[in-house]
Amino acid sequence: MTPQEAREWLAKLQKSQEGKFKLEDAAFKQQLDFVSDTSRLKALFCTRRAAKSYTGGLYLISEALKYPGCNCLFIGLTRQTAHGIIWKDILRELDRKYQLNIRFNETLLTATLPNGSVIWVTGADTDEQEMNKLLGKKYKLVVIDEASMFSVNMHQLVYGVLKPATADQRGTICLLGTASNLTRGLFYDVTTKKEPGWSLHVWTAFDNPHVATQWREELDDIQSNRPAFKETALFKQWYLNEWVIDEDALVYKFSRTRNVLHTQLLQFDTPYHYVLGIDLGHSPDPSAFVVACYNDASPFLFVTHAEKHLNMDVTAVAEKIKQLDKTYNFDVRIIDGSMKMAIAEMNGRHGCNVIPADKQGKEHWINLLNSDLIQSRVFFLNDTEDLKKEMESLVWETDNGTIKIPRKEHPSLPNHNCDAFLYLWRYTHAYLHTKPILPVKIDMTKQEQWEPAHLKKLEEQVKDQQNPYRLDSNINFDDDLFDFEKDDYL
Numbered sequence: 001m002t003p004q005e006a007r008e009w010l011a012k013l014q015k016s017q018e019g020k021f022k023l024e025d026a027a028f029k030q031q032l033d034f035v036s037d038t039s040r041l042k043a044l045f046c047t048r049r050a051a052k053s054y055t056g057g058l059y060l061i062s063e064a065l066k067y068p069g070c071n072c073l074f075i076g077l078t079r080q081t082a083h084g085i086i087w088k089d090i091l092r093e094l095d096r097k098y099q100l101n102i103r104f105n106e107t108l109l110t111a112t113l114p115n116g117s118v119i120w121v122t123g124a125d126t127d128e129q130e131m132n133k134l135l136g137k138k139y140k141l142v143v144i145d146e147a148s149m150f151s152v153n154m155h156q157l158v159y160g161v162l163k164p165a166t167a168d169q170r171g172t173i174c175l176l177g178t179a180s181n182l183t184r185g186l187f188y189d190v191t192t193k194k195e196p197g198w199s200l201h202v203w204t205a206f207d208n209p210h211v212a213t214q215w216r217e218e219l220d221d222i223q224s225n226r227p228a229f230k231e232t233a234l235f236k237q238w239y240l241n242e243w244v245i246d247e248d249a250l251v252y253k254f255s256r257t258r259n260v261l262h263t264q265l266l267q268f269d270t271p272y273h274y275v276l277g278i279d280l281g282h283s284p285d286p287s288a289f290v291v292a293c294y295n296d297a298s299p300f301l302f303v304t305h306a307e308k309h310l311n312m313d314v315t316a317v318a319e320k321i322k323q324l325d326k327t328y329n330f331d332v333r334i335i336d337g338s339m340k341m342a343i344a345e346m347n348g349r350h351g352c353n354v355i356p357a358d359k360q361g362k363e364h365w366i367n368l369l370n371s372d373l374i375q376s377r378v379f380f381l382n383d384t385e386d387l388k389k390e391m392e393s394l395v396w397e398t399d400n401g402t403i404k405i406p407r408k409e410h411p412s413l414p415n416h417n418c419d420a421f422l423y424l425w426r427y428t429h430a431y432l433h434t435k436p437i438l439p440v441k442i443d444m445t446k447q448e449q450w451e452p453a454h455l456k457k458l459e460e461q462v463k464d465q466q467n468p469y470r471l472d473s474n475i476n477f478d479d480d481l482f483d484f485e486k487d488d489y490l
Contacts, residue, residue: 021098023062028210030203031055035062039199040166043147043175045191048238049205049215052176056143057090059174061100063141064117070140070169071118073162077146078123083109085145086121124157125150131157140171147177147187151397151412153284154186179237181245181395184413188243204241249398251409252418253370254380254391261302261379268297274328277424278335278354279416280317280342287312288416289320290387291328294430301372301430303380304328306387306417314342318350334423357423363407369425377430387417394418 023035034044034055046052060072076082087104091111095102103112109121124131124144131152142162147154162173175198177187189195191202205215219239222229229235233246247253265272272293279288288308294301305324312320321333335343337356346352372378380388390413396403397410409415 021061021065021094021100023058026094026098027055027058028208030201030207031058034201035059037199037201040170040172041198042172043177043187043190043198043200045177045179045200045202045241047204047241048178049208049211050203051208051210052178053085053145054090056145056174056176057086057094060119060141060143061091061094063172064113064119065100065115067117067140067169068115069117071120071137072141073120073122073134073137073139073143075122075124075134075142075144077125077149079109079121080123082121082123082145091119091121125152131161134161134165137165138168138171139166140169142166142171142173143176144174145176147175148180148182148185149177150185150187151410153412158186179241179243181233181237181249181398182410182412183243183245183393192243202241245393245395249395249403250392251366251394251396251415252391253373254388255373256388256392258376259373259378259380260388261381265293265302265304265381266295266298266300268295270296272302273331273428275424275428276321276324276328276330276333277357277420277422278317278321278333279420279423280336280339281308281310281416282313283311286310286416287317287320288420289324290384290417290420290424291324291330292421292424292428293328294428294433296433299377299430299433301378301425301428303378303384303387303421305381306384306421308386308416314345315350317342318346318352321346321352321354322350332427334427336419336423355427358426362422365422365426369422372425378425387421390414390417 024032027035028051031051031054034042035058044052044055056074060074064070064072074082074086076085087109091102092104094100095104095111101114104110105112111119111121113119120137122134124134139162142165144150144158150157158173158175165171166173175187175190177191179191182188186195190198191200193200206212208215222235222239233244233249236242236244272295274291274293277288277290277292281287286308287310289306290303291305292301292303305328309316309320324330325333333352333354334357335346335354337343337359340356343354343356346354369378394413394415395410396407398404
């Protein structure tokens, strides 16, 4: 077969396949609008059962048929979850329904169409190594599913890895997802319109004609039998597509209602003890500095200052410590203990006198700190806004709404100020405060108050009269005074 004959044969094959698969017949209106959108960066934000993953499958098939020999890519959280979402119920179903004659490779997770186009299925949320495996190929279409749940740096994945790989063929990148606990990151910014350059499409399960009736019945059942469920974060995320955080998933039980002090520090006769917490980083993780204080006359801890900076070397960190020390005159300075060489240089060369934090049992110490937060024993002043925002958004890793055990902070969310605060909290002593014992005031008009003391005084007078030479029972003797077997040396 000559090259010309091969091209003609592929053209006929493509035409015959396109005749079987018509996007207009396979997609409902919102799906068709999304696929037809010519923007190169697109996002789909919808409730559960709104057919977002099926929309991704239709898009992949449509592009693979339209552009012979192209590469299309479907990315899930992991290779296994991606396979479970797209493989059997979407790609294989579309292949069977429209007789596309796709060859499925279960080992490589590739779906190869007769026109030479290949749909690759993979995961990219394990670590950066998995993400970097996507380098080196050219893609016409990339679909990223469950985009709200990724823990890797999505900016790096989309802009650093995938966008250059779509440049040759002017390809498209799509983010698909539902609201979750992770109110930070690229997908959150795109869906809240904080990230420019993206075309956003939004719909609900009511727009999906295949499940609209069942969805209404499901909501009616919840209203009738489980109305309290409507107040949960999970309901608001999955059924209403609202960005809310499940309080049970929050790492720190911080509340602006009970833990924020809108005035200046409370005034006491005794001075405050100031403590500095430092979490070391460089880039992309910053170094964080948090200042708190307590007073011997108060049971409360006051967090007065928080800041963080990128690209700080050891000298810059040391200078920042000294600068803050001039303002607060710290009793103690606690630092992230993982970088022993940096600590040694700060103490030996810069004279910072920092103490490495004990990082063992972090979850245990977080639980104890949460007890103080819930009891309103910790207050945050105005100059701590970045720390407060971290505490409001930092959640434990979850799997389909359930916190993973052992509990770990979600790696895609910042926690640097939180760590610095946890370090210093362990070295403050506000919890040792006890209320001063006040003298009891006796009301001489009430017999039940003055009579016991009066009777005791009379008893002492009688004893003195009966035995005028008795010893005072209140005298404290040295325990060794009458120990005649003990040798005393001058």
